[in-house]
Amino acid sequence: MKIKSIDVFDFAKCLNYTDCAPICIRINTDAGISGFGEVGLAYGNAHYGGVGIVRDFGQLIIGMDPLNSEAIREKLFRTTFWGMGGGTVINAGMSAIDIALWDIKGKYYKAPVYQMLGGKTNDKLRAYASQIQFDWDLEDRNMVTPGQYAEAAKKAMAQGYTAVKVDPVGVAASGNWQRTSQDADWRLRGQMPKPVLELVRARLQAVRSLSEQLDIIIELHAFTDTSTAIQLANYIDDLNIMYYEEPVHPLNPVSMREIRDNIKIPVASGERIYTRLGYRPFFENRSLSVIQPDVCLCGGISETKKICDMADTYDVKVQIHVCGGPISQAAALHVETVIPNFLIHEQHSYGIKQALRETCRYDYLPDENGNLTVPELPGIGQEITEETMNKTWVYTVE
Structure with missing residues (x-):
């Protein structure tokens, strides 16, 4: 052939x-x-x-x-x-x-890909609702007020999710998203002004007030630097945060280690780290508790499995990064069902949009309990x- x-x-x-x-x-x-x-x-x-x-x-x-x-x-x-x-x-x-x-x-x-990778270690794959700062609905909109963040989390919880991920700093008080508009008074580097800290905390507190059992993951998209990431983590660490994603430049293991040494929340990163070579310094300096390789970015299924096995050597958990189409979702599920250090699956807000879901033959979404299972069709099970x-x-x- x-x-x-x-x-x-x-x-x-x-x-x-x-x-x-x-x-x-x-x-x-x-x-x-x-x-x-x-x-x-x-x-x-x-x-x-x-x-x-x-x-x-x-x-x-x-x-x-x-x-x-x-x-x-x-x-x-x-x-x-x-x-x-x-x-x-x-x-x-x-x-x-x-x-x-x-x-x-x-x-x-x-045979399904997962069988060729070693078979199932995890039958049910717990998922979280990712990026609720854009709401949790068929249309995105920037969440600004603490009440809006709580409403978005409520929608996810009503669908069975027991964990959510939120970027509490990405949307400024003006409603502008950081990548498209910089607000002078929404400073995220050097030292966060008190009004920024207070609004960010209020957003997270509104989500936490819904349930003590709800797991909250914080995503920072590396908008913060080392100083502000430490400042923020220490300001909100009583809210029982599951982990703290991409708090600083994603390819800087020294800064990532400095953050880890000065906060109580576990640190995560990985969507902008590529291959085993890229992950190696983060494993060796013990800066990450959770890695987030993207199967469609870090080298494919082959390389992702090797990265995950390498992580297991260092007792590092894995949450595959998923922020694409249905093929990305399917590929991630095959790796996650195999690896012993799987933590949780990312169900991105993009992935619930109808137009994107209809581009492929099969519709893999979490069930009413917020869990996914791997496709059983030959190959990756998506076309x-x-x-x-x-x-x-x-x-x-x-």
Whole structure:
């Protein structure tokens, strides 16, 4: 069996919003088996880089045996010059290819991917509602007041979620999101002004007041620096926070360790850390209690499993980062059901939007108790619909 062609599908054309526009691929073989993968650049500002990297790397694997995924990874890593340098776009492209190769492998052997990774360790996968600062509904809107944060959390709890994640600093008091507008009085670096601290705490307190049993995860998107991350954590640590995500620049293990040494809340990071090489200094300096690798960014299913096994050596828990389309969700579930150090699954607010869910054949969402189970179909158990493929921009590498 040989790789015959690769199709790159750009969802930006078929979705009515631009915040989350997945880039997916289909690797086609001369045996009639195709596998689907996803480039983890559905959000942020590297969309066309994601399209381009698969077109570049795809040319190098035409004619290779898709079952030899390790050999293909080594070729992309060792011989492309940029592969060994890594970075977001490079690893996102390699991730999509690796996921698609595992999908082919599962279909070829007529087995779900998780069985080939070692079988189930976790049958039910507890999920949390992620990014409730944008509400928890079919339409996003910026939450500003403490009452609005509580209402968003209530919606998630009514659906069975027992944990939520919130960025309490990302939306300024004006209602502006940090990436699109900087408010001079909403200072998150150096030293937080008292009014900022008070509003952030009030938002979190409003969520905590709903239930002492609800787990609250704080997401900071690295908007804070070392000083403000420590300042904030110590201001709210009585609210029983589950963990504290990306409090500082995601590739700085020294700053991350300084934060860990000066706060009581466990520290987490990982969506912007790539491959085992990237995670290594964080494991060695013991700065992270929870890692959050993205299967569509850190090197694919192969590399994610290796990262998770490496983490287990250091007693570090894993919450796979999921912030893309349904293929991203499915790929994450296969890794999470296998690994012994699984902590919780991320159900992103993007992932509950109807338009995004309808791009693929199967709809995997948490049940009424907030749990997910892994797909039992051969491969990753997810495919783009023909209707969606006909609506996207398609680039074919032959």
